[in-house]
Amino acid sequence: MMIYPAIDLKDGHCVRLVEGRVEQKTVYSSDPRQVALDFQAAGAGYLHIVDLDGAFAGLPKNRAAIQAIAAAVDIPFQVGGGLRSLQDVEQTLGLGARRVIIGTRAVSSPDFIKELLDRFGPERIVVGIDARDGRVAVQGWVEVSDLDAVEFGRSMYELGIRLAVYTDISRDGKLSGPNLEAIRIMLEQTGLRIIASGGVSSMENIKALKALTPLGIDGAIVGKALYDGKLDLRQALAVAAGENE
Numbered sequence: 579m580m581i582y583p584a585i586d587l588k589d590g591h592c593v594r595l596v597e598g599r600v601e602q603k604t605v606y607s608s609d610p611r612q613v614a615l616d617f618q619a620a621g622a623g624y625l626h627i628v629d630l631d632g633a634f635a636g637l638p639k640n641r642a643a644i645q646a647i648a649a650a651v652d653i654p655f656q657v658g659g660g661l662r663s664l665q666d667v668e669q670t671l672g673l674g675a676r677r678v679i680i681g682t683r684a685v686s687s688p689d690f691i692k693e694l695l696d697r698f699g700p701e702r703i704v705v706g707i708d709a710r711d712g713r714v715a716v717q718g719w720v721e722v723s724d725l726d727a728v729e730f731g732r733s734m735y736e737l738g739i740r741l742a743v744y745t746d747i748s749r750d751g752k753l754s755g756p757n758l759e760a761i762r763i764m765l766e767q768t769g770l771r772i773i774a775s776g777g778v779s780s781m782e783n784i785k786a787l788k789a790l791t792p793l794g795i796d797g798a799i800v801g802k803a804l805y806d807g808k809l810d811l812r813q814a815l816a817v818a819a820g821e822n823e
Contacts, residue, residue: 579788579818580797582626582656582773583617583804583811585610585647587640589631594802606805611646617804618651620811625655626743626773626799627675632660636682641673648674658706658743667694671702679743681706682716685723685730688737695738704773705734709760710747727760731768741796742768745775755783756798758790765793775799779808784817 586593592607607613614625627647631639638660647655657670658679667678684691684705694703708715709727716723731742744764746757756777765772771794774787778798787798798818803809 579784579791579795580624580773581622581784581811581814581818582624582797582799583622584626584628584775584799584801585613585617586628586630586801587643587659590640590643593630594805595630604805610643611650614647614651614655617811618653621815622811623653623815624676624797625651625653626775627655627657629657629659633658633681634660636660636662638666638670641669644670644675645673656704658704664690664693664697667698667703671698677702677704677741679704679706681708684734685714685716685725688733691734691737691739700738700740703739705731705739705742706745707731707734707742707764708745708747712760715747728764728767731764731770735769740771741773742770743773743775743799745799746777755779756787758786761787761795762790762793765790765795770794771796773797773799779803781809781813781817784814788818788820 591605592610592613593603593605595603629638629640654676656677657675661667661678661680662683670678707727710722712727714723714725714727714730756774761774773796778800787795804811
């Protein structure tokens with residue numbers, strides 16, 4: 579199972595929010611490039627980057643920071659946040675991203691996802707399923723739709739998506755542990771491989787997610803727990819790789 583250290587970008591800084599709320603922001607670093615290098619040095623094999631300004635504004639806003647990260651690290655990374663046009667996706671992949679994550683536009687325009695899949699293939703296009711109380715949230719999590727998260731995941735699989743980032747918004751930034759039951763249901767009922775996000779904060783959490791490997795869990799995104807020192811990245815990577823079994 580992969581561990582994806584998270585780098586959330588706002589105004590060029592590395593920050594963390596609670597439940598995606600800007601008013602609950604903590605700035606951890608003014609140098610995201612160095613944060614990325616530190617994660618790479620600790621053994622990370624893949625980075626998860628979110629353009630928070632882009633998610634709220636509806637278009638990419640932190641390209642310079644992403645470009646700096648791309649120039650510094652040798653490991654692949656995926657980017658989400660505000661990617662709502664073909665040009666946005668092309669430019670982000672052009673910066674060096676291995677994969678892009680589409681959230682809001684996937685909900686409003688499934689045809690857009692089909693176009694991206696036809697152009698770039700399922701290995702480069704990931705859907706973000708951000709859920710609050712089982713319903714899909716959009717526009718930087720500000721709006722909650724009537725769309726059932728599992729049904730949405732199933733429809734994305736039918737379009738050709740194979741990998742999704744599933745975030746339980748109520749757990750995000752709270753160190754409260756992932757919503758294992760919701761993740762299990764998503765795996766069992768959609769056919770998607772899932773990257774779990776939201777609340778991952780302990781080795782026990784990682785072990786519990788790793789136990790879902792037979793169902794198709796791909797990995798876990800870890801953010802606040804790393805920045806607050808609650809979780810050691812090297813140890814987390816070892817547990818995810820099964821090196822302590």
